[in-house]
Amino acid sequence: MFDYRIERTDGLARTGRMELPHGTVATPCFMPVGTQGTVKTLTPAELADLGAEIVVGNTYHLYLRPGHRRVHAAGGISRFMAWDRPVLTDSGGYQVYSLAALSRVTDEGALFQSHLDGSRHLFTPELVVEVQHALGSDIAMCLDECPPYPVSRPNAETAQGRTTLWARRCRAAQSAETNLFGIVQGATYLDLRRRSAVELVELGFAGYALGGLCLGEPSELTREIVAEVAALLPADRPRYLMGAGYPEDIIAAVERGVDMFDCVLPTRNGRTGTAFTSTGRVVIRNAKYADDFTPLDEACDCYACRTFTRAYLRHLFIAGESLGPRLLTLHNVRFFLNLMATIRQAIARGEFLHRARAFLSKYRSAEPAEEP
Amino acid sequence: MFDYRIERTDGLARTGRMELPHGTVATPCFMPVGTQGTVKTLTPAELADLGAEIVVGNTYHLYLRPGHRRVHAAGGISRFMAWDRPVLTDSGGYQVYSLAALSRVTDEGALFQSHLDGSRHLFTPELVVEVQHALGSDIAMCLDECPPYPVSRPNAETAQGRTTLWARRCRAAQSAETNLFGIVQGATYLDLRRRSAVELVELGFAGYALGGLCLGEPSELTREIVAEVAALLPADRPRYLMGAGYPEDIIAAVERGVDMFDCVLPTRNGRTGTAFTSTGRVVIRNAKYADDFTPLDEACDCYACRTFTRAYLRHLFIAGESLGPRLLTLHNVRFFLNLMATIRQAIARGEFLHRARAFLSKYRSAEPAEEP
Numbered sequence: 001m002f003d004y005r006i007e008r009t010d011g012l013a014r015t016g017r018m019e020l021p022h023g024t025v026a027t028p029c030f031m032p033v034g035t036q037g038t039v040k041t042l043t044p045a046e047l048a049d050l051g052a053e054i055v056v057g058n059t060y061h062l063y064l065r066p067g068h069r070r071v072h073a074a075g076g077i078s079r080f081m082a083w084d085r086p087v088l089t090d091s092g093g094y095q096v097y098s099l100a101a102l103s104r105v106t107d108e109g110a111l112f113q114s115h116l117d118g119s120r121h122l123f124t125p126e127l128v129v130e131v132q133h134a135l136g137s138d139i140a141m142c143l144d145e146c147p148p149y150p151v152s153r154p155n156a157e158t159a160q161g162r163t164t165l166w167a168r169r170c171r172a173a174q175s176a177e178t179n180l181f182g183i184v185q186g187a188t189y190l191d192l193r194r195r196s197a198v199e200l201v202e203l204g205f206a207g208y209a210l211g212g213l214c215l216g217e218p219s220e221l222t223r224e225i226v227a228e229v230a231a232l233l234p235a236d237r238p239r240y241l242m243g244a245g246y247p248e249d250i251i252a253a254v255e256r257g258v259d260m261f262d263c264v265l266p267t268r269n270g271r272t273g274t275a276f277t278s279t280g281r282v283v284i285r286n287a288k289y290a291d292d293f294t295p296l297d298e299a300c301d302c303y304a305c306r307t308f309t310r311a312y313l314r315h316l317f318i319a320g321e322s323l324g325p326r327l328l329t330l331h332n333v334r335f336f337l338n339l340m341a342t343i344r345q346a347i348a349r350g351e352f353l354h355r356a357r358a359f360l361s362k363y364r365s366a367e368p369a370e371e372p
Numbered sequence: 373m374f375d376y377r378i379e380r381t382d383g384l385a386r387t388g389r390m391e392l393p394h395g396t397v398a399t400p401c402f403m404p405v406g407t408q409g410t411v412k413t414l415t416p417a418e419l420a421d422l423g424a425e426i427v428v429g430n431t432y433h434l435y436l437r438p439g440h441r442r443v444h445a446a447g448g449i450s451r452f453m454a455w456d457r458p459v460l461t462d463s464g465g466y467q468v469y470s471l472a473a474l475s476r477v478t479d480e481g482a483l484f485q486s487h488l489d490g491s492r493h494l495f496t497p498e499l500v501v502e503v504q505h506a507l508g509s510d511i512a513m514c515l516d517e518c519p520p521y522p523v524s525r526p527n528a529e530t531a532q533g534r535t536t537l538w539a540r541r542c543r544a545a546q547s548a549e550t551n552l553f554g555i556v557q558g559a560t561y562l563d564l565r566r567r568s569a570v571e572l573v574e575l576g577f578a579g580y581a582l583g584g585l586c587l588g589e590p591s592e593l594t595r596e597i598v599a600e601v602a603a604l605l606p607a608d609r610p611r612y613l614m615g616a617g618y619p620e621d622i623i624a625a626v627e628r629g630v631d632m633f634d635c636v637l638p639t640r641n642g643r644t645g646t647a648f649t650s651t652g653r654v655v656i657r658n659a660k661y662a663d664d665f666t667p668l669d670e671a672c673d674c675y676a677c678r679t680f681t682r683a684y685l686r687h688l689f690i691a692g693e694s695l696g697p698r699l700l701t702l703h704n705v706r707f708f709l710n711l712m713a714t715i716r717q718a719i720a721r722g723e724f725l726h727r728a729r730a731f732l733s734k735y736r737s738a739e740p741a742e743e744p
Contacts, residue, residue, distance in 0.1 A: 036691045037684075043695065045675070066662070066687045074665055074683060082679045290438070293446055303417070307454045311446060312409070315438045319408045322694055323415065 002139075002179040002206045004238050010352040012230070012257040015344045018238055020086040020138040020179065022078050025053040027238060027259040028343055030250070030336045031088060033267060036061050037071070037081045040267050041326040042333065044083040050302070050330070051337040053085055054138070056262045059131050060092025060099070060123075064114050068134040076136025086138035088262075090242070091128045093144040093183075094211070105145060107165060125169035133178055141209065142170040144183040149215035156187035159212075164199040171203050181240060183211040184229050193225050197232040207238040210258075214243040223252050230257040247276065247339055247363060251356045254343055266336045270329030273317045277335065280363055282310070284328065289314045302334035303327075374551040374578045376610050382724040384602070384629040387716045390610055392458040392510040392551065394450050397425040399610060399631040400715055402622070402708045403460060405639060408433050409443070409453045412639050413698040414705065416455040422674070422702070423709040425457055426510070428634045431503050432464025432471070432495075436486050440506040448508025458510035460634075462614070463500045465516045465555075466583070477517060479537060497541035505550055513581065514542040516555040521587035528559035531584075536571040543575050553612060555583040556601050565597050569604040579610040582630075586615040595624050602629040619648065619711055619735060623728045626715055638708045642701030645689045649707065652735055654682070656700065661686045674706035675699075 003019035018025040032039045032047060035058040039047055047055065057077050062068060074080035077087045093110070096102060100112035109124035125143045132140035143166045145159040163185040174180045182200035186192030200208060210229055213222050226241060233239055238259045244250055245263025253261070266276060275282040277297035282289075284296075292310040304313070304327040316324030339359070346355035375391040390397040404411045404419065407430045411419055419427065429449050434440060446452040449459050465482070468474060472484035481496035497515045504512035515538045517531040535557040546552045554572035558564030572580060582601055585594050598613060605611055610631045616622055617635025625633070638648060647654040649669035654661075656668070664682040676685070676699040688696030711731070718727035 036687075036693055038688060038691075038693045038695045041694050041698070043675070043679075043699075045679070061691075065691055066683070070663060070683065073663065074681065080681075080684055080687075082684070291442060291445065303415070307415075307417070309446065309452075311438070311442070312452055312454070315408075315452075316410060319410075319437055321408055321410045322413050322697070323410045325694070326413070326698070327415075 001177070004207070004236065006236065008348045010347040010350050011255065013254050013343075013347045013352045014257065014259065015347045016238065016259060020054070021177075022084065022086040022138050023053065025086060026344060028250075028254045028340055028347075029053060029260055030340045031056045031260065031262040032333050032336075033262055033264045034081065034083075034087075036065070037077060039333070040271065041322075041329045044081060046330060047083065047333070048085065050334045051341065052333065055083060055085075055087055057087050057089045057135070057137070058092060058095060059089045059128060059135070059141075060095035062089070062135060063092065063131050064116055064121075068131045072134040072136065078136065078138075087135075088139035089132050089135055089137040089141065091132070091141040091143045091183075092123065093128075093141075094146045094242075096123055097146055097148070105162075107162060109143070110145075125166040126173040129170050129173045129178065129180070133175055137178075139179045139181055139207070140174070141181050142167045142183050142205075144185055144211050146185065146212045147187055149188065149212075149217050151187050153189055153192075156185075156189050156192055160186045160192045160196050164196065167200055167203055167205075171205070179206040181205055181207040181209050183209045183242070185212050187212055188217050188221055188225065190225065190228055193229050194232060197229050201232065201234060205237070207240060207260075208233045209240040209242050209260075211242050213241065214245070214249065214263075219249060219252070222249065223256065226253050226258060227256045247336075248360060250339065251343070251360065254347075255352070255356070261340075266332035267329050270332040271325040273324070273328060275328050275335075276332050278362060279365060284310065284314050284324075285317050286314075296328075296331055297335070300331060300334060300338070302331045304331040373549070376579070376608065378608065380720045382719040382722050383627065385626050385715075385719045385724045386629065386631070387719045388610065388631060392426070393549075394456065394458040394510050395425065397458060398716060400622075400626045400712055400719075401425060401632055402712045403428045403632065403634040404705050404708075405634055405636045406453065406455075406459075408437070409449060411705070412643065413694075413701045416453060418702060419455065419705070420457065422706045423713065424705065427455060427457075427459055429459050429461045429507070429509070430464060430467060431461045431500060431507070431513075432467035434461070434507060435464065435503050436488055436493075440503045444506040444508065450508065450510075459507075460511035461504050461507055461509040461513065463504070463513040463515045463555075464495065465500075465513075466518045466614075468495055469518055469520070477534075479534060481515070482517075497538040498545040501542050501545045501550065501552070505547055509550075511551045511553055511579070512546070513553050514539045514555050514577075516557055516583050518557065518584045519559055521560065521584075521589050523559050525561055525564075528557075528561050528564055532558045532564045532568050536568065539572055539575055539577075543577070551578045553577055553579040553581050555581045555614070557584050559584055560589050560593055560597065562597065562600055565601050566604060569601050573604065573606060577609070579612060579632075580605045581612040581614050581632075583614050585613065586617070586621065586635075591621060591624070594621065595628065598625050598630060599628045619708075620732060622711065623715070623732065626719075627724070627728070633712075638704035639701050642704040643697040645696070645700060647700050647707075648704050650734060651737055656682065656686050656696075657689050658686075668700075668703055669707070672703060672706060672710070674703045676703040
């Protein structure tokens, strides 16, 4: 079950509704990352309260642990993690390259050793589709080859060609009820990106992702590629920029017609003590917050901001108390979900660029010295 | 502000109500431990939902970090941690002996080096009372000398005598609004215990604690000492057995007239993966739970038991996900608070021994092989 309808447009930016087996998602959306079947530190009840409508799981991780058959026996990934809303699973292509000891990538698939126990596995396009089917993902992603940044043109070209080959095999292997997204690759080579987009669109996917970006390349280049690729994708299909997490990057991509985002930034930064606030990033361990009895973000309505002071949150981090990471994660996820709600509202009112500029001007006003 | 009223008795067991500056506490009560101004992994909202009416903070820890003056500036420990109910602070005597590098204990006080930064500090009875006053504790504890188990009689006698000396100085130093509890010491020597109780009762405290127990001595001996000491304490003052955490120990102490309990057991065991359930302890990492899609405890109404399966909870622990420790802590605290509610109800109905036996018979029925 998959239905995507665009509701409003404002320039290239658009709002839409995506109907999935486990529920409806308003776009543009941010999807908190729950790699191992849990958005770190948070309960599903909290995620729902924060306004999350879909989370991201990871095929590589869930395949290795607890195993897709076990998740299937539990009734699928949503049921297993007690999240009664949609889950998108990344194919694990990125993790095979970044986490596992990669033995060999051929057209057949990616042979790797588990980062957990060294066991050997072969990810083929067919297996990755089968695993995601067993997981009961609302949206499954094709296996792709995701080179690092920077990468030589010959290597980028090989990876792009293989990604198309694998996308074709994923498409052939998928069941009727699988909602499969293709992943556009091509590194930072515009012609490869265009070729990838055209080849994938020919295969006809439920939606299209841009992979292999936000890996450290200049943000101007990211934006150029996003604009080029988005223009080649069907207007009536959702577009997903994988791994984009900074508010300014999300806004720039929405402006270019992107509908879906995921990133570990709010959760990972929350755990390490950096909060995203309406006036910029706050590194909560900073000594200047030791006696700051004001909320983390005056403009935020989350439980952490309504309840605790910066001094207390700092104390939790300094004392190594896990409530600290939990509360900053909660706040950061709320911040990103609020940002997306603001974006959707601005688009609906035809004020996207105006509101985006106002947000960024305030967001960039503070704490430049603490930016990492 | 301190008022304690006994409501019902059943043998030596009794229920009561303790009125404190930040609220009312029904006894017998279990006080979750929030050493550093947070009950590890839980929010104050969750604690209140679980039914906690009072938590325990620690003078030693809060004095060192974030500092009692800072907590005072924040409006006291309850306000600082956003817990709008009572807090009892332990004096830190036990921590000085167990955590710090102890330099010298004399009648003057305990000279120690911080476990955090090696800085040198002298805890005197007067300072400990002053620090707890600054923290705004609903109940403050006297500085005591708490020897380990086992300890020689001469050392136990010295510690008991010094504990009385310090109790007298704490009593003299306290302000009118401080609700101060004396701590009975004397190790496992019944005559020293009796002497300690008599000497403290002469000083006249708001309530009386039994310290230096539950340190590994045989539980029969603990019970004997508790019975002897409780009989010497004024019937109309609350009695607090420090550090008793196993359900069977709590029940045995209630039977002997004890009203208050605290222990790190539910929180610490929760974090390390052991759950207390109505049918005994569950070590959730055990492989036999890998495909167990039933709740942690069928008889429990907590969020973890209502929402997740043992298989999922096990997965969280195996995968090192902090939601696991959080959910088992939540459950364990609920289990202990439920146990206390059951005890209070049983006393009120004159069925204490009967209900206690039924509980223990079911509790002890399962999982003997996994008991630590």
